[in-house]
Amino acid sequence: xxxxxxxxxxxxxxxxxxxxxxxxxxxxxxxxxxxxxxxxxxxxxxxxxxxxxxxxxxxxxxxxxxxxxxxxxxxxxxxxxxxxxxxxxxxxxxxxxxxxxxxxxxxxxxxxxxxxxxxxxxxxxxxxxxxxxxxxxxxxxxxxxxxxxxxxxxxxxxxxxxxxxxxxx
Amino acid sequence: xxxxxxxxxxxxxxxxxxxxxxxxxxxxxxxxxxxxxxxxxxxxxxxxxxxxxxxxxxxxxxxxxxxxxxxxxxxxxxxxxxxxxxxxxxxxxxxxxxxxxxxxxxxxxxxxxxxxxxxxxxxxxxxxxxxxxxxxxxxxxxxxxxx
Numbered sequence: 421x422x423x424x425x426x427x428x429x430x431x432x433x434x435x436x437x438x439x440x441x442x443x444x445x446x447x448x449x450x451x452x453x454x455x456x457x458x459x460x461x462x463x464x465x466x467x468x469x470x471x472x473x474x475x476x477x478x479x480x481x482x483x484x485x486x487x488x489x490x491x492x493x494x495x496x497x498x499x500x501x502x503x504x505x506x507x508x509x510x511x512x513x514x515x516x517x518x519x520x521x522x523x524x525x526x527x528x529x530x531x532x533x534x535x536x537x538x539x540x541x542x543x544x545x546x547x548x549x550x551x552x553x554x555x556x557x558x559x560x561x562x563x564x565x566x567x568x569x570x571x572x573x574x575x576x577x578x579x580x581x582x583x584x585x586x587x588x589x
Numbered sequence: 590x591x592x593x594x595x596x597x598x599x600x601x602x603x604x605x606x607x608x609x610x611x612x613x614x615x616x617x618x619x620x621x622x623x624x625x626x627x628x629x630x631x632x633x634x635x636x637x638x639x640x641x642x643x644x645x646x647x648x649x650x651x652x653x654x655x656x657x658x659x660x661x662x663x664x665x666x667x668x669x670x671x672x673x674x675x676x677x678x679x680x681x682x683x684x685x686x687x688x689x690x691x692x693x694x695x696x697x698x699x700x701x702x703x704x705x706x707x708x709x710x711x712x713x714x715x716x717x718x719x720x721x722x723x724x725x726x727x728x729x730x731x732x733x734x735x736x
Contacts, residue, residue, distance in 0.1 A: 422650055434643050435646075438605075440642075444611065444612070445607070460607050463644075464607050470650055471647055472645065473647045475603060476603050477597065477601050477602055477642055478639060478640050480640050483636070483637045491693065508728070510730070514730055515730060517728040517730055518727050519725045519726035519728070521725060523720045523722065526720070527659075567686060
């Protein structure tokens, strides 16, 4: 654990977002009896250690007009993932990119990328582009378009950790 | 959405200032006033373009467990299984996808050990196998998503 109880209280206080007032860190501090400078110091340090992955706008791709998302998966040699992974991740339109374990025989894929697009055709175009750019044309791959989103929940830090991980897996 | 809205989204997907007057500082970068910046963010939140304005956390560094899970759900049972799975508070989001493995959800738990427990509970409740696919490696994607 990289954080202490005060950090936890601070995270809970800002989990739903920063107040839209001129001095938001002071406002946050007032709710948990911390002064503004201490709030700033603690948040800065949590950004530095990566407890806060990023700090700013969190967009809804769908509402931005990127109505289609696909989880695109490849079966890559384990020795090649370390070089292919970062290259795929750097492609604009890839919003998440992970190496995950295969689950043989049902699931042979070990590289996962989330791709958002305005429609299916544009997602497939991106996949083709990634395949040709990174020499993946011969590799087994699959594109799993999303059909429906059932749950994208905003639980709170105080209730459970899951909320904090929204979109993080 | 106009160009200023897009500029805010493109500029501040990360790196929002952590300083006494962050909105004023952010606004200055875009050449607008603090009040205008705040109004814009409020409108984008109200319109649902932004889900939040603030921090995105790293679950494992907070001491929790996180994984991506999948199940092959027969079509006829899909609604019922969805209801069962979503009733678990650890299920953070859940998508139906076009594949034999038709249901994909993120599990986020208070402790790493709890992941396996929840998976066993979901298997017991649904009678279906849950494929556990935790991340082995995360590859950095640019912070920027162009609006």
